[in-house]
Amino acid sequence: MSASYQTLSNPRVAIVGATGAVGIELIHCLEQRNFPLASLRLFASKRSVGRTLPFRGEDTAVEELNEENFHNIDLTLFSAGSGPSKHFGPLAVRRGAVVVDNSSAFRMDADIPLVVPEINPDALEGHRGIIANPNCAAIISLTPLWPLHRSNPIRRLIVATYQAASGAGAAAMEELRHSTRAYLEGREYEHTVLPHPYAFNLFSHNTTIDPATGYNGEESKVIAEARKIFGAPDLAVSATCVRVPVLRAHSVAITVEFENPMTPDRARALIADAPGVRLVDDAPNNHFPMPIEASGQDDILVGRIRQDLSDPSGRSIALFVAGDQLLKGAALNAVQIAELLLKKRES
Amino acid sequence: MSASYQTLSNPRVAIVGATGAVGIELIHCLEQRNFPLASLRLFASKRSVGRTLPFRGEDTAVEELNEENFHNIDLTLFSAGSGPSKHFGPLAVRRGAVVVDNSSAFRMDADIPLVVPEINPDALEGHRGIIANPNCAAIISLTPLWPLHRSNPIRRLIVATYQAASGAGAAAMEELRHSTRAYLEGREYEHTVLPHPYAFNLFSHNTTIDPATGYNGEESKVIAEARKIFGAPDLAVSATCVRVPVLRAHSVAITVEFENPMTPDRARALIADAPGVRLVDDAPNNHFPMPIEASGQDDILVGRIRQDLSDPSGRSIALFVAGDQLLKGAALNAVQIAELLLKKRES
Numbered sequence: 001m002s003a004s005y006q007t008l009s010n011p012r013v014a015i016v017g018a019t020g021a022v023g024i025e026l027i028h029c030l031e032q033r034n035f036p037l038a039s040l041r042l043f044a045s046k047r048s049v050g051r052t053l054p055f056r057g058e059d060t061a062v063e064e065l066n067e068e069n070f071h072n073i074d075l076t077l078f079s080a081g082s083g084p085s086k087h088f089g090p091l092a093v094r095r096g097a098v099v100v101d102n103s104s105a106f107r108m109d110a111d112i113p114l115v116v117p118e119i120n121p122d123a124l125e126g127h128r129g130i131i132a133n134p135n136c137a138a139i140i141s142l143t144p145l146w147p148l149h150r151s152n153p154i155r156r157l158i159v160a161t162y163q164a165a166s167g168a169g170a171a172a173m174e175e176l177r178h179s180t181r182a183y184l185e186g187r188e189y190e191h192t193v194l195p196h197p198y199a200f201n202l203f204s205h206n207t208t209i210d211p212a213t214g215y216n217g218e219e220s221k222v223i224a225e226a227r228k229i230f231g232a233p234d235l236a237v238s239a240t241c242v243r244v245p246v247l248r249a250h251s252v253a254i255t256v257e258f259e260n261p262m263t264p265d266r267a268r269a270l271i272a273d274a275p276g277v278r279l280v281d282d283a284p285n286n287h288f289p290m291p292i293e294a295s296g297q298d299d300i301l302v303g304r305i306r307q308d309l310s311d312p313s314g315r316s317i318a319l320f321v322a323g324d325q326l327l328k329g330a331a332l333n334a335v336q337i338a339e340l341l342l343k344k345r346e347s
Numbered sequence: 348m349s350a351s352y353q354t355l356s357n358p359r360v361a362i363v364g365a366t367g368a369v370g371i372e373l374i375h376c377l378e379q380r381n382f383p384l385a386s387l388r389l390f391a392s393k394r395s396v397g398r399t400l401p402f403r404g405e406d407t408a409v410e411e412l413n414e415e416n417f418h419n420i421d422l423t424l425f426s427a428g429s430g431p432s433k434h435f436g437p438l439a440v441r442r443g444a445v446v447v448d449n450s451s452a453f454r455m456d457a458d459i460p461l462v463v464p465e466i467n468p469d470a471l472e473g474h475r476g477i478i479a480n481p482n483c484a485a486i487i488s489l490t491p492l493w494p495l496h497r498s499n500p501i502r503r504l505i506v507a508t509y510q511a512a513s514g515a516g517a518a519a520m521e522e523l524r525h526s527t528r529a530y531l532e533g534r535e536y537e538h539t540v541l542p543h544p545y546a547f548n549l550f551s552h553n554t555t556i557d558p559a560t561g562y563n564g565e566e567s568k569v570i571a572e573a574r575k576i577f578g579a580p581d582l583a584v585s586a587t588c589v590r591v592p593v594l595r596a597h598s599v600a601i602t603v604e605f606e607n608p609m610t611p612d613r614a615r616a617l618i619a620d621a622p623g624v625r626l627v628d629d630a631p632n633n634h635f636p637m638p639i640e641a642s643g644q645d646d647i648l649v650g651r652i653r654q655d656l657s658d659p660s661g662r663s664i665a666l667f668v669a670g671d672q673l674l675k676g677a678a679l680n681a682v683q684i685a686e687l688l689l690k691k692r693e694s
Binding site: 162176177200202203208213236237238246283284286288305309311318320 | 561593
């Protein structure tokens with residue numbers, strides 16, 4: 001392993017999309033993890049200018065994201081959707097910054113690393129300024145599977161997700177709260193953020209269906225990103241992505257087939273020793289991963305580990321995971337990538 | 348096919364568990380389907396005595412379920428849990444009634460039919476007085492799969508459920524409403540019906556985990572009942588059953604492997620022609636089965652039909668279904684069974 005990328009030291013940091021659900025968590029993560037930065041600037045769209053957000057006890061002004069404002073930055077964390085990333089990401093790099101991008105804009109570019117620090121930190125080697133932060137459902141599904149895959153290669157992966165409102169942003173979280181309150185009070189509610197009523201309802205993920213495959217955008221991301229992050233281009237993956245009326249943690253029911261036999265005990269031991277995940281697998285007390293317990297936690301909770309009874313070969317297991325969509329699914333993973341960029345790598 | 352069971356004509360009907368969530372729907376189904384009955388009696392536990400429930404425009408008194416009261420009945424629909432079914436079911440049969448039982452008490456008894464009318468009506472032949480109504484998640488998963496299975500035998504089935512509160516009864520539906528209202532108002536709420544907080548949360552199904560398999564009671568029912576209903580004792584089935592904050596319709600993400608190749612178009616055509624199911628598979632408008640649209644509907648909604656990309660052999664498809672847990676998942680299916688018992692079978 002060679003130190004082929006420049007390490008950052010005491011960088012001037014900017015967050016693009018600072019007022020969004022992920023942006024707020026990026027600020028929290030930098031603060032809570034005591035990220036060594038020289039300065040922090042917060043960018044958002046024009047309508048947020050005038051707001052301030054607290055960072056390390058000081059009110060920090062939100063600036064408008066535009067080309068004039070955007071300079072003297074060493075590290076930019078983008079979480080404002082693909083449009084701003086495509087426009088300002090390359091600009092930031094040209095002006096000398098490293099970019100960690102939470103949008104899907106660059107994830108599948110062959111020369112842009114797509115990184116989960118617990119899985120493929122080495123992918124950062126030789127980056128050209130932009131590093132992509134993976135899709136939230138992909139991070140939350142794949143982080144617990146990595147220690148298993150390293151021990152016994154995964155051949156086939158079938159996931160069904162239970163995704164929270166936060167994946168569609170702060171406005172979707174508000175829509176879930178408001179529409180539910182209206183339902184309970186017997187009032188009509190006109191949904192404006194998500195395409196379907198959300199109160200006590202669930203629906204197939206609101207991304208466009210690819211007519212060629214029938215898979216929606218979220219499912220296609222999980223499939224493609226799993227292969228790229230695991231470095232396994234032939235990995236067989238299927239996904240069903242569903243939005244459920246939960247606020248900010250995604251859950252996933254996973255069925256996984258390995259090259260060789262795998263037992264639940266072996267899987268449990270591998271996960272117990274792995275970073276970024278925590279076993280919550282208490283069968284006698286029926287206590288397993290739940291969104292409310294995953295919310296606000298850095299670790300992804302993992303449980304319901306059992307043999308997949310539909311595969312008599314003993315090579316498949318089933319499990320159920322829950323992880324905070326805004327933390328490990330987005331902001332925390334981005335800040336962990338930034339932390340890797342700070343480290344002097346062994347050459 | 349021989350008329351080996353006695354047909355009912357203008358029966359005197361009783362509902363046991365009449366005040367429960369399913370009991371109320373049983374009354375509605377009998378009324379709406381104009382079930383030809385001579386009389387209807389409603390039984391419940393002692394604490395419901397004094398209540399009346401409307402049936403065909405008349406207030407019908409709720410009677411206490413006890414051995415003294417229980418006579419002169421030709422058909423009894425039980426939905427009061429396994430305890431009352433085990434005690435009063437055989438008693439009802441001894442006193443000349445036919446029993447359709449919505450509990451799990453008798454489902455796996457080899458000589459008791461377990462019936463979904465769209466799937467295995469012939470299983471009623473030779474019944475000995477008790478007919479079992481299947482588990483709600485099993486009915487909702489299996490009814491859409493039957494037309495596929497008849498055309499191309501299913502080899503492997505993997506389901507992940509999104510189950511509503513109603514499966515745990517009216518009190519669980521109330522707990523979902525009350526706990527959610529408390530959450531939105533910032534009040535504490537002490538849950539008493541379900542083992543975990545329910546507001547904007549989900550959790551693994553609250554049935555006991557079998558230490559031998561790691562599967563919970565609900566999952567084990569889905570697996571065993573699928574084999575019995577399909578008459579396919581070797582069917583490979585895996586299930587993950589999850590309770591989501593939805594009021595009364597279950598959804599299921601299904602991955603199914605067939606003996607021979609299967610295309611989404613073929614699956615869609617088979618389902619379009621089948622009874623008890625309705626295609627809701629509008630990709631351009633991102634409109635697929637949802638609990639709020641399945642609620643109050645007799646049909647199970649079926650959509651997201653697509654090739655399972657994790658099986659390159661082309662023998663697997665994925666789909667997503669939603670069905671009213673109280674109707675097709677319970678009361679409607681029981682009344683449909685009763686309707687079959689009324690019919691003079693061809694001999």
